Amino acid sequence: MSSEFPPFAVTVDLVVLTLRDGHLHTLVVDRGVEPFIGVPALPGGFVHPEEGLTEAARRELAEETGLRLPEAHLEQLASYGDPGRDPRMRVVTVAYLALAPDLPLPVAGTDASGSRWLPTDTLLEGAPLLAFDHARILRDGVERARAKLEYSPLATAFCPPEFTIAELRRVYEAVWGTPVDPRNFHRKVTGVDGFLTPTGDTTTRDGGRPAQVFRRGPATLLHPPLTRPAAPRTPPSAAD
Amino acid sequence: MSSEFPPFAVTVDLVVLTLRDGHLHTLVVDRGVEPFIGVPALPGGFVHPEEGLTEAARRELAEETGLRLPEAHLEQLASYGDPGRDPRMRVVTVAYLALAPDLPLPVAGTDASGSRWLPTDTLLEGAPLLAFDHARILRDGVERARAKLEYSPLATAFCPPEFTIAELRRVYEAVWGTPVDPRNFHRKVTGVDGFLTPTGDTTTRDGGRPAQVFRRGPATLLHPPLTRPAAPRTPPSAAD
DNA sequence: CCAAAAGTGTTCTTACTACACCCATGG
DNA sequence: CCATGGGTGTAGTAAGAACACTTTTGG
Numbered sequence: 001m002s003s004e005f006p007p008f009a010v011t012v013d014l015v016v017l018t019l020r021d022g023h024l025h026t027l028v029v030d031r032g033v034e035p036f037i038g039v040p041a042l043p044g045g046f047v048h049p050e051e052g053l054t055e056a057a058r059r060e061l062a063e064e065t066g067l068r069l070p071e072a073h074l075e076q077l078a079s080y081g082d083p084g085r086d087p088r089m090r091v092v093t094v095a096y097l098a099l100a101p102d103l104p105l106p107v108a109g110t111d112a113s114g115s116r117w118l119p120t121d122t123l124l125e126g127a128p129l130l131a132f133d134h135a136r137i138l139r140d141g142v143e144r145a146r147a148k149l150e151y152s153p154l155a156t157a158f159c160p161p162e163f164t165i166a167e168l169r170r171v172y173e174a175v176w177g178t179p180v181d182p183r184n185f186h187r188k189v190t191g192v193d194g195f196l197t198p199t200g201d202t203t204t205r206d207g208g209r210p211a212q213v214f215r216r217g218p219a220t221l222l223h224p225p226l227t228r229p230a231a232p233r234t235p236p237s238a239a240d
Numbered sequence: 241m242s243s244e245f246p247p248f249a250v251t252v253d254l255v256v257l258t259l260r261d262g263h264l265h266t267l268v269v270d271r272g273v274e275p276f277i278g279v280p281a282l283p284g285g286f287v288h289p290e291e292g293l294t295e296a297a298r299r300e301l302a303e304e305t306g307l308r309l310p311e312a313h314l315e316q317l318a319s320y321g322d323p324g325r326d327p328r329m330r331v332v333t334v335a336y337l338a339l340a341p342d343l344p345l346p347v348a349g350t351d352a353s354g355s356r357w358l359p360t361d362t363l364l365e366g367a368p369l370l371a372f373d374h375a376r377i378l379r380d381g382v383e384r385a386r387a388k389l390e391y392s393p394l395a396t397a398f399c400p401p402e403f404t405i406a407e408l409r410r411v412y413e414a415v416w417g418t419p420v421d422p423r424n425f426h427r428k429v430t431g432v433d434g435f436l437t438p439t440g441d442t443t444t445r446d447g448g449r450p451a452q453v454f455r456r457g458p459a460t461l462l463h464p465p466l467t468r469p470a471a472p473r474t475p476p477s478a479a480d
Numbered sequence: 481c482c483a484a485a486a487g488t489g490t491t492c493t494t495a496c497t498a499c500a501c502c503c504a505t506g507g
Numbered sequence: 508c509c510a511t512g513g514g515t516g517t518a519g520t521a522a523g524a525a526c527a528c529t530t531t532t533g534g
Contacts, residue, residue: 164486165486165487166485166486182485182486182487183486183487183488186486186487186488187487187488190487202486204485206484206485206486207483207484207485208483208484208485208486209484209485209486209487210485210486211485211486211487212486212487
């Protein structure tokens with residue numbers, strides 16, 4: 001073990017998911033340089049010499065898309081480092097998963113001019129639309145989100161600070177891609193200790209009878225978990 | 241995005257777990273160079289320019305400990321890249337988790353002379369015994385293993401190809417650190433579709449009435465899952 | 481009044497726990 | 508025959524699915 005070592009480029013890439021009009025959307029930026037110029041890609045970039053990986057992820061997201069996620073959920077997803085995944089050089093990327101409420105993106109004119117939300121479904125089906133191996137990373141990110149909704153209060157990260165149970169249910173339906181029974185969902189979710197705290201207010205913004213408004217509670221683990229209807233749980237890729 | 245990039249060292253480190261006399265053990269190597277010379281560390285090393293990350297993990301394991309894991313389970317755990325986690329230079333390490341049956345280590349004289357199994361408990365409790373941030377990596381690895389025993393057939397990776405239900409149960413008890421009711425365990429585990437396939441043989445190696453011998457079945461997901469007795473489920477560290 | 485969505489009650493079924501009990505071997 | 512561990516039966520309980528039903532608003 002000498003002090004010589006093969007130099008690598010290290011990047012971070014972000015899978016940023018949100019809900020727009022009932023469907024899961026992913027944040028992408030159009031690449032401005034070769035390779036894959038003009039092709040949509042996950043936001044990301046090189047890690048700087050003096051910053052941590054998570055720090056780099058937040059910085060790149062802000063720089064490329066203007067999004068600041070002070071509150072939103074951000075977690076490490078996996079790392080991808082196949083030789084040849086970037087034609088220019090040897091790059092290892094550390095992918096992060098972020099979940100955000102439906103935020104407006106800054107308008108054109110900034111660095112972030114190329115960033116936009118695209119429906120996650122269309123990014124994943126059929127021929128690869130994303131640069132590099134980003135489709136695979138996105139797939140892994142979506143599967144992670146699906147799994148975590150079951151046993152963590154993560155779904156609230158898709159909601160504004162105050163929300164109704166129906167809004168929360170639409171998060172589950174969009175991410176899981178299956179309808180969820182409103183009555184059973186209501187009972188289960190209000191039964192989980194510490195998941196939701198009522199604000200005392202009600203709203204009729206969903207139409208019909210007024211719904212209670214909730215804030216996210218202190219629980220970090222859902223017990224009992226919400227089980228999704230039997231579905232093909234995609235095993236995560238090896239992520240090498 | 242210029243073609244200039246800050247060069248990083250990229251390493252792989254391995255959390256290799258096994259069962260010896262009923263307790264979880266971790267594979268460590270004594271460091272031969274500064275920093276942390278003589279201190280036990282997780283096996284690992286630099287990724288070569290032309291190899292994949294998983295490939296590097298298998299190679300380093302073989303080189304440093306003589307262990308070959310053609311059958312054993314190997315999965316990516318997380319990446320760790322805080323500036324300053326290695327005093328010499330900026331290193332990002334991709335950690336892997338491997339689960340192995342109780343294998344003999346090659347004896348001294350080889351490269352692997354310093355490698356040995358240490359009880360996982362003692363490595364994690366009290367003052368840090370491992371070099372770098374390896375205690376944290378080990379903690380994350382153990383927690384991952386605990387969680388995966390619930391819903392995947394991973395426990396069989398700790399067993400030889402043929403095993404009894406009692407042997408499998410001891411895996412669960414050791415990894416979870418709690419006793420498991422033998423009768424209920426037997427019923428649950430034989431009820432999960434595709435988890436175990438009987439060989440037809442029996443053995444009396446555990447004493448008492450002869451036990452059926454099983455091989456690992458085709459299932460990749462346990463349904464229904466085996467639930468561990470309510471315990472403090474350590475949330476994984478952020479792994480940055 | 482009607483449509484729409486919130487929220488509750490009820491029934492059926494599945495799965496988990498705890499523990500009593502029987503079975504088949506080695507000594 | 509007895510100690511040891513393998514394996515089964517059963518009763519009570521927790522939680523899920525499906526769905527009928529009541530409540531409270533807007534139009």
